[in-house]
Amino acid sequence: MKVNTRKIQKLNTRKKIIETAYKVFSEKGFSVPSSIIAKEAGVSHGSIFAHFPTINDLLVSLLSDFGDKMGARLHVLAKKTDSVENLLKEHLKVLKEYETFYSRLISEINILPDEAKNTFAIIQSTVAFHFASVIECEIEKGTVKKLPIHMLFNTWLGLVHYYLLNKDFFSESNESVIERYSSELLSTYLNLIKNERRVYE
Amino acid sequence: MKTCIACGMPMEDIADFAANDPSKDYCIYCSRPDGEMQSFEEKKESFTKFLVMTQGFDENVARKIAEGMMRKLPSWEKYFD
Numbered sequence: 517m518k519v520n521t522r523k524i525q526k527l528n529t530r531k532k533i534i535e536t537a538y539k540v541f542s543e544k545g546f547s548v549p550s551s552i553i554a555k556e557a558g559v560s561h562g563s564i565f566a567h568f569p570t571i572n573d574l575l576v577s578l579l580s581d582f583g584d585k586m587g588a589r590l591h592v593l594a595k596k597t598d599s600v601e602n603l604l605k606e607h608l609k610v611l612k613e614y615e616t617f618y619s620r621l622i623s624e625i626n627i628l629p630d631e632a633k634n635t636f637a638i639i640q641s642t643v644a645f646h647f648a649s650v651i652e653c654e655i656e657k658g659t660v661k662k663l664p665i666h667m668l669f670n671t672w673l674g675l676v677h678y679y680l681l682n683k684d685f686f687s688e689s690n691e692s693v694i695e696r697y698s699s700e701l702l703s704t705y706l707n708l709i710k711n712e713r714r715v716y717e
Numbered sequence: 718m719k720t721c722i723a724c725g726m727p728m729e730d731i732a733d734f735a736a737n738d739p740s741k742d743y744c745i746y747c748s749r750p751d752g753e754m755q756s757f758e759e760k761k762e763s764f765t766k767f768l769v770m771t772q773g774f775d776e777n778v779a780r781k782i783a784e785g786m787m788r789k790l791p792s793w794e795k796y797f798d
C-alpha cells in the first residue's frame with residue numbers, strides 16, 4: 517500500500533499544534549494569541565490557520581481530543597469499578613493527570629464560546645454516565661442516600677472544583693491540590709452521601 | 718477500538734454493542750429493544766433526558782448540547798446540513 521507522506525506530515529503538524537496549544541493554554545489561559553502557539557510549536561502562523569481557520573476551531577478540536585482521552589481513560593477504569601468510592605478515586609486520578617489544563621478550563625469556561633462550553637459539558641457527561649450507573653446501584657443496595665443523581669454528582673464536582681479553582685489558598689507552591697487533598701475530599705464526600713451502616717441485632 | 722457511530726462511546730466488551738453483536742457499529746444505549754438503532758429524534762431526546770437526570774441542566778440547554786454532540790457523529794451529519 518502506498519503511504520501518503522504528505523498526509524502524514526499534515527497530521528503530524530496538526531498534532532503538534534494541538535499539543536502545543538494544550539501546553540500554552542494550560543500555562544497562560546485561553547486568550548493567548550495564536551501567533552504565540554505557532555511560535556512555540558515551531559510552525560508558521562499561516563500553518564495554524566490552514567489547520568484551524570479560527571482560534572475557536574482550534575479550541576474545539578483540542579477540547580474534543582482532550583475529552584476523548586479523558587473519556588477513554590475513565591471508561592476503562594470505570595469498567596472495573598463496582599463502588600462509588602473506587603470510581604471517584606479513579607476520577608481524581610484522571611483529574612490529577614490533567615490538573616493544570618482542567619483547572620484552567622473550569623476557571624475560564626464562562627468566557628469561552630458556546631461550542632467549547634458544550635464540548636466541556638459532553639466531557640462531564642462521560643463522567644456523569646459512569647457516576648450514575650455506579651451510584652444508582654449503591655442507592656438500590658441502600659449504601660448511598662436516596663438523593664437525586666444530579667445533586668449527588670454536582671455536589672462532588674462542586675467540592676473538587678472549589679479546591680481546584682482556589683488552588684492558591686489550598687497550596688503554597690506548585691504542588692497538586694488533588695494529590696494533597698484527594699483522600700480528605702473523598703472521605704468527606706462519602707461520609708455525606710453514605711447511609712449509616714445498619715446494625716442488626 | 719470501535720466507537721459508537723451514534724454517541725461516540727468506546728465499545729470494548731461484547732456487552733457494549735447493540736444486541737451483544739460486535740459487528741454492529743452502534744452501542745447498547747443507542748439501540749431500541751429490538752436491536753435496531755434509535756432514530757435521530759429518539760437519540761436527541763434520550764441524550765437530553767440523560768443530561769437533565771445526571772447533571773441537572775435546564776432542559777432547553779441540554780437539548781442544544783445534545784444537538785451539538787450529535788452534529789459531530791457520522792450517523793447524524795446529514796441532519797445538520
Ligand SMILES: [Zn+2]
Pocket residue numbers: 721722723724725726743744745746747
Ligand atoms: Zn451509542
